[in-house]
Amino acid sequence: MTAIEETTAVAYTAEPGTSVHDHIREHRDKLRTVLGERGAILLRGFEVGGVDGFDAVVRGFSGSAPLTYAERSSPRSTIKGQVYTSTDYPADEEIFLHNENSYQAVWPNTLYFYCIEPALTQGATPLADIREVRRAIDPEVREEFVRRGGWQVVRNFHADFGVPWQEAFNTTDRDAVVEYCRTKGITAAWRSDGGLRTTAIRPVVHTHPGSGEEVWFNHATFWHVTSLAPEVQEGLREIFDDEDLPTNTYYGDGGRIPDETVAHLRAAYRSATTRFDWQRDDILIVDNMLAAHGREPFTGPRKIAVAMAEVYDPAA
Template sequence: MGVEQNWNPAEIGPADAGTEATPDGLTEYLKGLNHDLGELLTREKALVFRGFHVTPDTLGAVYDLLLPNRLAYVHGNSPRTKVGQNVYTSTEYPQEFTISMHNEMSYAHAWPARLAFYCETAPETGGATPLVDGARWLASLDPELREAFAGGVRYLQNLHDGYGFGKSWQQTFETDSREDVEAFLAGTEAVWEWRKDGGLRVAQLRPATTRHPVTGAEVWFNQADQWHPAGLGDDTAARLAAVLAPEDLPQSVTLADGSPIPAEWVEQIRDRGLAAAVDVDWHRGDVLLIDNLLVGHGRRPFTGPRRVLVAMSD
C-alpha cells in the first residue's frame, strides 16, 4: 500500500448515512453496517460522524456499536479522569500546549485497535484533534533516523507510590494491589522492580514501527518523542534534570541498545508528524473513530472550555 499524500478522514452525516439527524439515526446506521464497519474503518483509517447531535446520555449506545469490547486505560501514561464504563476524558494537559502525534499506548505490550472520541463541549477557538497517516509519518523521517530505530526503543517508567512527579502506580494500573500489578506485568515482557520508597520501576523494549494486520502498511508506532526529555521543552527538561538523574525521571526512553536518542531526532519526529497531520475541528455532538495503528493523533492548543471523551477497544 502506497503512502497517501492527501489523506483526510471520511466525514459521514445523516444524508450520507440515509438516516435522520439524531443519535437513533446514527445507531441505526451503525447497526446496518454490522461487520462492514471494520472494513470501512480500515479503508478510510478514520471516520467523523457529524450532525447526529449525540448527547452524553446517548453516547453509550453509540460506543457499544463502535467499540464492542471497551478497554480500561490500564498502564496508560496520560493524565485522564474516568467518567463512565471505560470512558475517559481526553489527555488533561494544559490547554495552551500542543500534544504531539502518537498512537495510543504504542509503548505498551498490547494497545487498542480502535479509539473513539466524542465532543461534549467544543472549545471557543482551536482544540482540533490532528490526525496523521502513520505510513506518511514514517516516510517523512530521515533514513539515518529510521535505521537507528530499526531495533526498537527502550522505555523506562518510574511510578511513585502517591507522592512525586507524574502518575502513581495505583493510577497507572487502576488498582491498589501489588499482586494485580505484577500479574499484569508478567504477561507483557516488561522488567520491573519495587523501589524502597514504595514506587515501581518498569522497563520495556518495544518496536519502533509495526505493520497493520489487514493492509500490511508499515507505520511509525512509538512514543519516543513524548517520553524523551527534549519533548518537554528546554525549560521543563532543565528543571527536571536539576533535581532528578536521567534514570529517575517519571518516564524516559533510549534506543534498544541503551544509546541516547539525540534531541534533534526527537524534534524531527515531533515536528514532521505535526506537519503531516490534518485537523479535525470539533462541533458539539461529533464522534470520531480512528484505527489506532494506521493513524496517530494529538491535540492543538485551545481557548475556552473543551470536553472531549475517549474510549478504546481491541
C-alpha cells in the same frame, strides 16, 4: 460522503434528526472499510444521545464493550463505565501526536472521541497518518532503531509526583503489579522511595493487521524528554536526574537517542498532520494503527470523551 478539508478523516454529515445508531447499523461494513483505508472517520450532525449514546456507538461499531484504561500513562477521569475524559492536562499545553498505548504489549485497535463541549479557540485533535510518518523518516534513522533492538521506555513512578503506580496499574497490590509486568514484557523494580521503575523494549515498526502495511507505531518520540515544552523539560531536570525522569526513551539497547534524531522524528509527524475544529456531538473514530492523534492548546470549556475498543495482541 465528503472529506473535510485539511484532515485525514472522512466525514459523514447527517440530515437533521438522523440517529447515529441507525446510520452505523445500516452502513457499518462500508464505514469499517473506509476506516481501514483512511485511518479515521468523523460522524457529524447525528443524534447521539449523550454519553450513554456514545457508549452504544462503541458497542455497535466494534461489536464489543469499551476497554478499561490499563497501564495508564496520563491523568484521566471516568465519565461513566469505560468512557473517560481525554487527557487532563492544562489547557495551554500541547499534547504531541501519539498512538494510544503503543508502549504496551497489547493495545486498543480502535479509538473513539465524542465532543461534549467544543473549545472556544483551537482544541482540535490533530491526526497524522503513520504510514506517511514512516515514509517521511530518513531510512538511516529507521534502520538505526531496528539495528539497536527497537526503542526502550523507562517510567519512574515517584511518590507524590505524577500518575502513581497504583493508578497506572489499577491495583495497590505490589505482587499483582510485578506479575502483570512479567506477562507484558516489562521489567519492574521497586524504588527506595516507595515508587516503581519499569522498563520495556518494543519494536518501532509494526504490521497493520488488516492491510499488512508497515506503520511507525511507538511512543519513542512522544515520551522523549525533548518533546516536552522547554519550560517543562527544565523544571523536570531541576527535580530529577535523567535516569529518574517520569518518562524517557532510548534505543532498544539502552543507548541515548540523539536530540537531533528526535527532532527529525517530530518533524516527520508534523509533516503528516491534519486537523479540524470540533463541533458539539461530533464522533471521531480512529484506527489506532493507522493514525496518530494529539491535542492542541485551547481556551474555553472543551470536553472530549474517549473510549477504546478491540484489543490487539501482535503476538497472537
